[in-house]
Amino acid sequence: MKRRTFLKGAATIPVAGALLSSSSVFSPKAATAKAGKAASGASGTGKVPEFAEHFLTSDMNGLGPDGKPTGQKATFSGVSKADAMADSASSKMKLTKEEQAILDGKEGEEKAKLMKILVKFGETFGATKLVELGGAPHSNLYIGAPYMNSMIEMLKQCADAGLKSYAPYTVNPRPYDVYNVQNNPKDMELIYEGYPLQAKLDWVHSRLGAPDLNFRSCACYVKEIGNAPKPGTYVAWCESSAVNYGNSVLGIRTNRYGAGMEMICAMLGKAPLFGLMTDEGRQATWLVDVKTSKVPDWGALGTAIGRKVVEDIPYIAGLDKYFEGGKVTPDNMHLLKAMGSATAAAGAVGLYHVEGVTPEPKEKKRKLLAKGYKTYVYDDKEQKRVIDTFKNLWPEKGGDPTAAFIGCPHNTYFEVVKWGKLVIEALDKAGKKKAAIPVYMFMANKVRERLLEEETELAGKMKRAGMSYTNMCAVSYSGMKGFSERVRGITNSAKTRNYSSIRYFPDEILVNTIVTGKIKA
Ligand code: F3S
Numbered sequence: 001m002k003r004r005t006f007l008k009g010a011a012t013i014p015v016a017g018a019l020l021s022s023s024s025v026f027s028p029k030a031a032t033a034k035a036g037k038a039a040s041g042a043s044g045t046g047k048v049p050e051f052a053e054h055f056l057t058s059d060m061n062g063l064g065p066d067g068k069p070t071g072q073k074a075t076f077s078g079v080s081k082a083d084a085m086a087d088s089a090s091s092k093m094k095l096t097k098e099e100q101a102i103l104d105g106k107e108g109e110e111k112a113k114l115m116k117i118l119v120k121f122g123e124t125f126g127a128t129k130l131v132e133l134g135g136a137p138h139s140n141l142y143i144g145a146p147y148m149n150s151m152i153e154m155l156k157q158c159a160d161a162g163l164k165s166y167a168p169y170t171v172n173p174r175p176y177d178v179y180n181v182q183n184n185p186k187d188m189e190l191i192y193e194g195y196p197l198q199a200k201l202d203w204v205h206s207r208l209g210a211p212d213l214n215f216r217s218c219a220c221y222v223k224e225i226g227n228a229p230k231p232g233t234y235v236a237w238c239e240s241s242a243v244n245y246g247n248s249v250l251g252i253r254t255n256r257y258g259a260g261m262e263m264i265c266a267m268l269g270k271a272p273l274f275g276l277m278t279d280e281g282r283q284a285t286w287l288v289d290v291k292t293s294k295v296p297d298w299g300a301l302g303t304a305i306g307r308k309v310v311e312d313i314p315y316i317a318g319l320d321k322y323f324e325g326g327k328v329t330p331d332n333m334h335l336l337k338a339m340g341s342a343t344a345a346a347g348a349v350g351l352y353h354v355e356g357v358t359p360e361p362k363e364k365k366r367k368l369l370a371k372g373y374k375t376y377v378y379d380d381k382e383q384k385r386v387i388d389t390f391k392n393l394w395p396e397k398g399g400d401p402t403a404a405f406i407g408c409p410h411n412t413y414f415e416v417v418k419w420g421k422l423v424i425e426a427l428d429k430a431g432k433k434k435a436a437i438p439v440y441m442f443m444a445n446k447v448r449e450r451l452l453e454e455e456t457e458l459a460g461k462m463k464r465a466g467m468s469y470t471n472m473c474a475v476s477y478s479g480m481k482g483f484s485e486r487v488r489g490i491t492n493s494a495k496t497r498n499y500s501s502i503r504y505f506p507d508e509i510l511v512n513t514i515v516t517g518k519i520k521a
Pocket of ligand 1: 172218241473476
């Protein structure tokens, strides 16, 4: 089974199928859930249904230096159970009286169905109980395409029954932008025909407790969005890069959910306790020793780690010198965002520890390494080897680039200002006012608002130079039909590179290319 097929199966079938057949704004308990009429609910039978077997096995393999599979497989839960079989990995869940009552329909038919799905899901992954969630959820249900209809309809049924998330929540960026990028008539056709359910999806999110579209971002944890729960908080987040950053840098506790499951957890305010939510599940099984002579290429490093550990947890040493005083700040958080998102894209890493920097190794140090851990050394030679595997996927390999894509995951405020200054200064130096190719800067509207308020002059120069501020998802946009045939893109995102034909380059090469229109690698 291909990765996409697996994900689609894991994410949508159990959820939608089960229901359809019958200071921040992100403060907890800010929303309520209403009970509907009672109905009979049934607890799990203890036997894992056929569809759920794909939760535990997949064909996503780690790659060795020769580019061949190492035999290590991903389960996409963020919990390595390579070669585990569904029956042996599953368990029976013990419910509280309140949870059993929900399952029995005392709080309405819809909640009973949600609970039935959640219990089955937890049992599949070996959980024995549910825990209360805190902070705020994050959802990656953001695509209003026809294949999402059953999921969107399920959410609508929940909203119609008066259910809501236990707290206002954040949602991933939309897959397109009809205002800030150059869409030709063909693009508009693809947008409106490809995403006919977008308004329905946006609306149901609004009814379930998401704030307006200005808060849409995959980098939900930046200050301008504000979804950054306290360390140790149990949450149910969905979006590989956000889960990865949240678990690792914020110290929250979430598994990697398939799209839709996070909304079920949000509406119940509960999640099954297993995997990355447990101390045991947060132990590292790899020591990654970074020994590059200069600052590593963060995207290449993340890609290398993802390919090597697949979905295991790496404990990364040798990076603390790049974080003054071991602190993650608004000025350096993007380094971890870039590295981490690449580990989650090239592999399925849901949590990493950075020695001397992220919260858990600061407290527990190398006690976080599990017995028998493996070691991976990342030095200059290894970095070059990894970068050399990044193939040129443009159909016209020798052509000049036609657009730059900066910011996947979404840019932080610091990054936007940094890129603005880099490009404007380089243009000034070259005696130019306009970039040679359009530059799409991906960010939440809230981040753009701050830029316009605090860096008005720079923002104006950037716009006049051909830099657009867009709040859509870079990868979804580049996934539009025909995109790779007509756009020769360049990017600073190893995640975008992983999922598209867009080519990845270090910042200095990108800036030069943006100014000259030619790649001088
Ligand atoms: Fe964000 Fe889309 Fe990249 S959701 S992480 S911009 S793939």
